[in-house]
Amino acid sequence: MAASANVRIYHGSSPGTASADVIGSTVRYKLADDDIQNMLTPVSLPSSGMNLSWRKSSKMNFPSTPAGSITNLRWFISGGPPAGIRFFARVQATGLYIQASSADSSGIVGFTDTVGNQNSNDAANYASSAPLTVQAGTVLSNPNTGEGGTNQPFVETQIGVQSSYAGGPGPIQAFNISYRYSET
Amino acid sequence: MGSWYQTPEGILLLNSTNRGQLIYLWEARYDNGTISRMYEDFIFERALVDPKFVPNPELRATVDHLDRDHVSEIRLYPIKLVEKLNPLHQLRICPVNLKLGERFVCYWLTDFSVKFKTHLRRTIVGIERISPNPENKFDLLVISPSGKTKFCHNDNMSFEGE
Numbered sequence: 568m569a570a571s572a573n574v575r576i577y578h579g580s581s582p583g584t585a586s587a588d589v590i591g592s593t594v595r596y597k598l599a600d601d602d603i604q605n606m607l608t609p610v611s612l613p614s615s616g617m618n619l620s621w622r623k624s625s626k627m628n629f630p631s632t633p634a635g636s637i638t639n640l641r642w643f644i645s646g647g648p649p650a651g652i653r654f655f656a657r658v659q660a661t662g663l664y665i666q667a668s669s670a671d672s673s674g675i676v677g678f679t680d681t682v683g684n685q686n687s688n689d690a691a692n693y694a695s696s697a698p699l700t701v702q703a704g705t706v707l708s709n710p711n712t713g714e715g716g717t718n719q720p721f722v723e724t725q726i727g728v729q730s731s732y733a734g735g736p737g738p739i740q741a742f743n744i745s746y747r748y749s750e751t
Numbered sequence: 752m753g754s755w756y757q758t759p760e761g762i763l764l765l766n767s768t769n770r771g772q773l774i775y776l777w778e779a780r781y782d783n784g785t786i787s788r789m790y791e792d793f794i795f796e797r798a799l800v801d802p803k804f805v806p807n808p809e810l811r812a813t814v815d816h817l818d819r820d821h822v823s824e825i826r827l828y829p830i831k832l833v834e835k836l837n838p839l840h841q842l843r844i845c846p847v848n849l850k851l852g853e854r855f856v857c858y859w860l861t862d863f864s865v866k867f868k869t870h871l872r873r874t875i876v877g878i879e880r881i882s883p884n885p886e887n888k889f890d891l892l893v894i895s896p897s898g899k900t901k902f903c904h905n906d907n908m909s910f911e912g913e
Contacts, residue, residue, distance in 0.1 A: 571769075571870075572861075572863055572870065573868070574863075574865050589865065594865075627863070631809075633813075634809075634811050634812065634813035634815075635813030635814065635815035635816075635858075636813075636815060641907070645911070694909065695862075695907070695908070695909045695910065695911065696907055696908055696909040697907060698907055709813070741866055742866070743864055743865065743866040743867065744864075744865040744866065745862050745863060745864050745865065746862075746863045746865070747860065747861065747862050747863070747907075748861050748863075749858045749859070749860060749861070749875075749906070750772075750858060750859040750860075750861050750872070751813050751814050751815050751857075751858045751859070
């Protein structure tokens, strides 16, 4: 049976252009606003502290309509990145899309700009037993398809490479992100 | 997902049931004796006896259309294919005896893995009530495709391997 949902990453200037369905390891955190599978703009290993990637903005997309509704959309990780890599996540305000830029590497205000914000928005806080709430209410109902418009805010994420990372150059092992929702 | 989901039975069950959506067919019984079903009768009954038949998910009725104030019982019938693959899935009869401020809920809790591009749908039946205590707002029976069940007050749980 065909998939009834997928996840799309947005790039480019506002309102952003949705990618095709992202699969497996095709989401690349880097110092660029794309997911091209290359080594051109990596997040370098710092001599101390942490280097941040540019942000990613994602949404769930429902190409086929539910019989009833999609509600209570949540987000969580399982496993997580390797030691020395931090992963940050938050829900962006409804309808707001901010294009990734070089300014993100300095820390995003309210998100990753301070140690306190980094700790608060560490994706490790969002396991399956305590997921990040993306939309507590209705995302979309029959007969609608798509992302639910302003009913679904973006999930913004960012990678941080710490000086303690020992994995060497190249992409890290892909880890799993999940969306959870109630469906009728 | 744990080891059962990687067995041939687990893989076949998930792939055959729209990732857990069609494991059970629901039937709602009203207090006046009438019945409302997930599918038209001929589809519903064939699914219960023919191990090679799985209903089209796009033809299903949603529980959202039920007259919740007058439902006295929800029945979950495993389709014949599932019954043969996993005997843990049996007919489940869930009485609905609601008190003031309560309503019954019935939905799929769907986990979508971005890495593996897979859904996993768990069937949930229970009660939602008006309560200032979030721990008392829900009484939920969660049934995973593996056949494992949990009773919980919150569907934000870890179901790893279950």
